[in-house]
Amino acid sequence: MSCCPQPLIFLLLAAAAAPRRPCGPLGLSRDTVLGRPGANITLRCWDEAPGNVTVSWRAEERGRSQRLPAGNALPLHRLRHEDAGTYSCFVGSQRLRSLRLLVQEPPETPRVSCYRRSHDHDVLCEWPLWAKPSPGTRAMLWVKQRFTAENATEQRCRFFSKAQKFVCRVKVPRGADDTKPFLVSTCVSNGAGGAAGEDKIITLNGVLRPDPPLNVTVTALEKAPQRLRVNWSYPSSWDHRFYWLRFQVRYRPEPAQTFSEVDQVTTTWLDIHDAWRGLRHVVQVRAQEEFGHGAWSEWSREAVGAPWTDPKDLASEMGFFSSQFPMEDGTYGLTLPPELFAEDGADGTGGPIMEASARSTASPYPFLVAGGSLLLGIALCIGIVLRYRQLWQMGGWQGAKPEGEGQHVLVPLGPPRPPLSDTPLLSLPRSPAPGGLHVTSLDYFFSGQ
Structure with missing residues (x-):
């Protein structure tokens, strides 16, 4: 039969046999009386008081003294936290006994979560409370390596009233193995009882959770009505000289409630290419360790920005409105131009409005x-006109020139002329008619001489 190595068996048995650390109520002294809020109790000076002795009571808390009804037994009804304090009984001026009254409830069971803000920070374990703990409540945390019989380190936890939670700091030694598992145990106790949290197994890499990115800004890109530039910076608690982060960006146009997300961003800026024209966008960024160890940080604060808008388009849109008239609530809002409220023209066609709309x-x-x-x-x-004028001039020149000079002869539309030998080069001068010009003289003007 095969068997595990003896050292490993010893470690497993030691871890299994190690008793769970007890978590009970704090020890109360003999003169301490415990009462829960809303309960009724009775304080007694003597178990059996003499019949001829008058016992008086006095409550002392924070330097104040208050006389109470006389008698050996002092009944207290419907206890409140303010009733806690020291009660003393007297016979005359002689103090016979002092009792300390605690008004407490058993503590809430802690639900611990641990995180580490960066590789060079300690581990913080914390848990929130529904109600403020009773005075004297103590919270402890123990950490030890898993599967070892070594003694656990003990840490005292502090309560922060503003955040309403207990916080414990676990010191991480320099050079510690980030993959080694640790066992974390918690216990909260007071006079009314104790409550132990569930044991947690953690690793230093597994509890990495950076702080949110800082200085998130959204700016418009000129002449890009559907683009936005988002910039941010590393959280101050993360040293990006040695360790990097990856980021996730989410954005939405107002007033939409659904976000679009962009993952695996390794730079500290991002260009959004599908922004809505003319609408403001809400943008947030969160971070995680570059190799995916641990958890995402919380989302950063919301940053708001709108894409670039053409000034001409903006001017044309605003030209239809006027802000000269106050609203009902006293503020000045946008109103339609007075022309749209004018009456129709004389012909009943609404001419002025139609003309204004057309313009x-x-x-x-x-x-x-x-x-x-x-x-x-x-x-x-x-x-x-210029082309045909040249052709007309060329046609007149060909009618007066002899053949053989390289000119192209226009085809006559009328009956053919007699041969050039039968036609004189110059027509005989005739007396022109008064007030006119003889037609045959036109060849001279078109000859170019």
Whole structure:
């Protein structure tokens, strides 16, 4: 039969046989009386008092003295925490007995959580309380390596009234193994009883939980209406010269309640590419150890920012509103322009409102296109006129020049002319009609001479 090594068996048996540390009520002295809030108790000076003796009582707490009803037995009803103190009985001026009254409830069972803010910090174990503990309540924490018979180190825990929780600090020796398991035990006790927390097994890597990132800012990127730049910095408790963090960013547009998240961010900035135009966005960042050890930090404080908006678009949107009229609550708000509340025109068609709407929605681009088209048409017409003018001049020149000079002859539309040999080069001058110009003289003007 196979068997485990003897040293390992010894360690397992020692850990299993080690008795659980007792966690009971604090020891009370003989002259201490315990009462719970709301209960009724009776304090006695003597077990059997003489019949002819008058016993008086006096309550002393915080330097104050208060006379109480006389008698050997002092009944106290519906105890409160304020009733705790020292009660003394007297016969005349002689003090016979002093009793210490404690008004306490058994402590709450601790539910401990441990964390370490960075690799070079101690481990903090804490647990919250529903109610303030009774005076004299004591909380203790013990830490020892698992599967060893070594004595546990004992730590006294402090109560922080503002945070309403107990906090214990576990010293981590330099060079400690971050993967070695430790066993953590807790006990809270007072005069009314004791409560032990559940034992926890932790490792130094497993309890890493950084503080939230700091200085989270959201800025707009110029000419990018759907982008936001988020910047933040490492928490002051984390030394990023030796150890790094990875981050998670979440954001949402107002007033939406659902966040979008971006994981595995290793830088201290992020560009959001799907922001909503013109809306404010709420952004938060949290951190974790770069290799995923431990837990995520709490979310940082909310930072708010809106994407870049074109000033022209903003001016055109604000141009439809006026802030000259106060609201019902006394503040000045945005109101519609007075033109929209004017009565219809004389013809009943509502002309002024329609004209104002047309002016406000007219775009300059159709006018630019129409103007460009008109200029292009005019330039085309001028080109055609100049081209045909040259052709007309060339046609007149060919009618007066002889053949063989490299000119292209225009095809006549009328009946053919007689041969050049039968046509004189120059027409005989004739007396022009009064007030006119002879037609045959036009060849001279088109000849270019």
